[in-house]
Amino acid sequence: MEITVEAIVFLVFSAITLGGALQVVLTRNLFHAALYLMLSLFGVAGLFVLLTAPFLAGAQVVIYIGAITILIIFAIMLTPQVTRVLKVHHTQWPVALALAALLFVGLVWTQTPLADELGADGWSADFTVEDPADVPADSLTDLGKSLVDPERYMLPFEAASLLLMAALIGAVLLVNRPDDNPDAEAAPAAGARPDQSG
Amino acid sequence: MVPLWMYLVVAAGLFCIGLFGVLTRRNAIAILMSIELMLNAVNINLVAFWRYQTPDKIGGQVFAAFVFVVAAAEAVVGLALILAIYRRRRTVIAEDVDMLKW
Amino acid sequence: MTDTLVDIGLSHDLAVLIAKLVGVFVVATCGLLWTLFGIWLERKVSGRLQDRLGPNRVGPFGLFQTLADTIKILLKEDLVPDGADRWLFNLAPVLSTFSVLLLWVVIPFSAGWIGTDLSIGVLYLLAAGSLGMVATLMAGWGSNNKYALLGAFRAVAQLISYEVPMVLAMLVPVLMTGSMSLQAIVEGQYIAYGLAIPLTVFIFLASSLAEIGRAPFDLLEAESELVAGFHIEYSGMKFGLFYVAEFLHAFTVGVLATVLFLGGWRIPFVSAQDTPALLGFGSLLIKSLLVYLVIMWVRTTLPRVRIDQILEFNWKFLVPLSLANLLVVALLWKIVPDTDQIASVNDALLPTLVLLTANILLIVVTSLILRERGRRERAHIAALYGPVDGAADAAPAGVGD
Numbered sequence: 001m002e003i004t005v006e007a008i009v010f011l012v013f014s015a016i017t018l019g020g021a022l023q024v025v026l027t028r029n030l031f032h033a034a035l036y037l038m039l040s041l042f043g044v045a046g047l048f049v050l051l052t053a054p055f056l057a058g059a060q061v062v063i064y065i066g067a068i069t070i071l072i073i074f075a076i077m078l079t080p081q082v083t084r085v086l087k088v089h090h091t092q093w094p095v096a097l098a099l100a101a102l103l104f105v106g107l108v109w110t111q112t113p114l115a116d117e118l119g120a121d122g123w124s125a126d127f128t129v130e131d132p133a134d135v136p137a138d139s140l141t142d143l144g145k146s147l148v149d150p151e152r153y154m155l156p157f158e159a160a161s162l163l164l165m166a167a168l169i170g171a172v173l174l175v176n177r178p179d180d181n182p183d184a185e186a187a188p189a190a191g192a193r194p195d196q197s198g
Numbered sequence: 199m200v201p202l203w204m205y206l207v208v209a210a211g212l213f214c215i216g217l218f219g220v221l222t223r224r225n226a227i228a229i230l231m232s233i234e235l236m237l238n239a240v241n242i243n244l245v246a247f248w249r250y251q252t253p254d255k256i257g258g259q260v261f262a263a264f265v266f267v268v269a270a271a272e273a274v275v276g277l278a279l280i281l282a283i284y285r286r287r288r289t290v291i292a293e294d295v296d297m298l299k300w
Numbered sequence: 301m302t303d304t305l306v307d308i309g310l311s312h313d314l315a316v317l318i319a320k321l322v323g324v325f326v327v328a329t330c331g332l333l334w335t336l337f338g339i340w341l342e343r344k345v346s347g348r349l350q351d352r353l354g355p356n357r358v359g360p361f362g363l364f365q366t367l368a369d370t371i372k373i374l375l376k377e378d379l380v381p382d383g384a385d386r387w388l389f390n391l392a393p394v395l396s397t398f399s400v401l402l403l404w405v406v407i408p409f410s411a412g413w414i415g416t417d418l419s420i421g422v423l424y425l426l427a428a429g430s431l432g433m434v435a436t437l438m439a440g441w442g443s444n445n446k447y448a449l450l451g452a453f454r455a456v457a458q459l460i461s462y463e464v465p466m467v468l469a470m471l472v473p474v475l476m477t478g479s480m481s482l483q484a485i486v487e488g489q490y491i492a493y494g495l496a497i498p499l500t501v502f503i504f505l506a507s508s509l510a511e512i513g514r515a516p517f518d519l520l521e522a523e524s525e526l527v528a529g530f531h532i533e534y535s536g537m538k539f540g541l542f543y544v545a546e547f548l549h550a551f552t553v554g555v556l557a558t559v560l561f562l563g564g565w566r567i568p569f570v571s572a573q574d575t576p577a578l579l580g581f582g583s584l585l586i587k588s589l590l591v592y593l594v595i596m597w598v599r600t601t602l603p604r605v606r607i608d609q610i611l612e613f614n615w616k617f618l619v620p621l622s623l624a625n626l627l628v629v630a631l632l633w634k635i636v637p638d639t640d641q642i643a644s645v646n647d648a649l650l651p652t653l654v655l656l657t658a659n660i661l662l663i664v665v666t667s668l669i670l671r672e673r674g675r676r677e678r679a680h681i682a683a684l685y686g687p688v689d690g691a692a693d694a695a696p697a698g699v700g701d
């Protein structure tokens with residue numbers, strides 16, 4: 001593979017993604033971990049741009065960085081003692097490390113050109129493809145239209161919005177404490193305010 | 199362009215880092231963050247396969263968008279659960295929440 | 301410029317890179333220099349609106365006041381509080397300014413004068429805006445100060461809430477143009493969208509005011525409650541960066557409102573092709589300054605509201621209203637014939653009139669509902685505390701003193 005601008009950009013974004021992810025898993029300070037998560041997700045957004053999916057890249061930044069990670073930071077701040085926990089990791093972390101490493105080796109084994117050299121038949125995908133067909137110019141419009149086309153993805157789209165609605169209601173129900181009903185204190189005893197009628 | 203398998207390797211790395219986090223982190227919020235990493239690895243794969251195999255069909259991008267929706271819903275409900283548990287048990291350490299064990 | 305560079309003998313990629321870098325340099329520098337002038341303008345106008353003189357000592361009309369302030373702020377000691385998270389503390393002001401400058405990438409200054417005409421322009425604006433939120437959180441957390449943290453909390457809660465109506469308002473021009481590219485939105489406005497959908501402009505401006513944290517929504521830095529909010533621990537140029545970011549963001553909102561609703565660089569009654577680039581830029585500047593004047597006007601005249609009022613105003617009023625607004629516009633845009641092939645002022649006339657009528661109806665209905673709510677609220681209060689003096693007036697002088 002020759003060194004092109006694109007390859008360099010790819011390497012930079014990959015490094016950001018993986019480096020950030022490693023920090024998320026290893027950092028002691030949870031707040032820092034959340035910020036590293038942002039960095040990692042930003043790297044993923046960069047990869048999306050490289051893959052000519054600008055809409056997904058924008059959505060990634062808006063949804064993940066602008067909403068989900070902020071939500072996580074709020075949760076971190078609302079559970080104060082968490083940043084002082086002495087032991088961050090489970091005692092059996094070597095087992096987990098071995099498992100993750102094994103999975104990584106397995107994935108690399110099957111997904112890189114190694115798989116082709118070893119004669120892995122039955123894969124429909126060609127992992128070494130380097131110059132795919134161009135993305136149609138109207139792919140953004142097509143994405144929008146396919147989401148509201150009854151023939152294509154309208155039903156999953158509606159289901160997804162229903163899921164979001166259910167999650168919203170569920171979350172409100174879960175964290176809503178019945179004892180802090182605002183109406184209970186909003187109405188102080190009559191006459192508590194200076195009487196204006198004289 | 200960069201060959202497809204390089205994207206797949208990055209995604210595999212991200213997924214495994216996330217898996218390691220899910221298995222080892224004690225804090226429930228950190229576990230949730232690791233799950234987000236795994237979901238993102240899936241997204242990289244989806245979009246990469248869309249780009250290199252079927253760029254003329256929009257399915258890969260649509261699927262990735264649905265993963266966003268699921269991730270958002272998961273984060274919201276997950277964090278609400280963690281907060282609810284924190285209120286009751288004053289802990290966010292996952293292995294301390296073991297009422298169902300006994 | 302790219303062509304000249306290629307002629308000199310550079311490769312095409314390198315020429316594009318250099319041209320873009322120069323563009324970034326020019327836009328960023330102009331933006332920051334503009335700030336020097338803009339802060340003077342803002343102080344002068346605010347002063348006049350509040351029956352004061354404003355800066356008038358340094359230079360003619362106090363024009364060099366900002367320059368003097370900058371020198372002062374540069375010479376101040378650079379303090380980092382004890383126990384602060386050094387990295388985050390120092391990164392936050394940079395990121396804050398950076399996130400605002402990023403917005404300028406997709407703003408069409410004139411025909412062809414645009415950093416990058418992204419097909420996802422409007423989405424990009426939101427993405428860049430969410431970086432500012434991160435900067436606020438970093439500053440609040442990094443300062444190791446509870447007021448700063450509380451301020452950041454409030455700021456982010458407010459920013460997230462008001463993003464909803466803002467997005468819904470920004471969707472309306474996108475829907476009418478059929479494109480998220482800002483250049484396409486400007487070119488599509490044969491009649492400025494603001495004339496057809498005044499309600500959307502109101503929603504956009506109101507939620508943007510909250511986004512930039514300006515009075516009456518400047519709770520993130522309510523001095524009386526939080527001292528100075530998330531940037532309480534900052535001094536010297538780091539505070540200056542926050543200040544610049546805030547000012548620049550406010551002005552950028554003016555530019556955005558112009559681009560989305562007031563026809564951007566288009567000059568009324570002149571077609572987009574016939575607009576000379578320089579005149580177009582002037583037109584954009586004048587319109588943006590007018591919008592900015594309105595923002596200053598609101599800031600200098602309205603008092604600050606309470607945090608619960610701010611969130612209630614958003615969730616119980618702005619969000620339902622913007623949802624209804626979006627639905628109405630989408631429906632009418634579908635019903636009115638030929639809205640997808642508007643190519644002249646005459647084509648745009650009918651949809652504009654229809655939408656304007658619908659908007660006026662919507663405004664009337666909203667005010668009726670509000671009046672009814674207000675009446676019930678007053679009856680409720682009267683039942684609790686006895687009748688209020690001057691029954692027609694919601695808040696007679698003296699109540700609550």
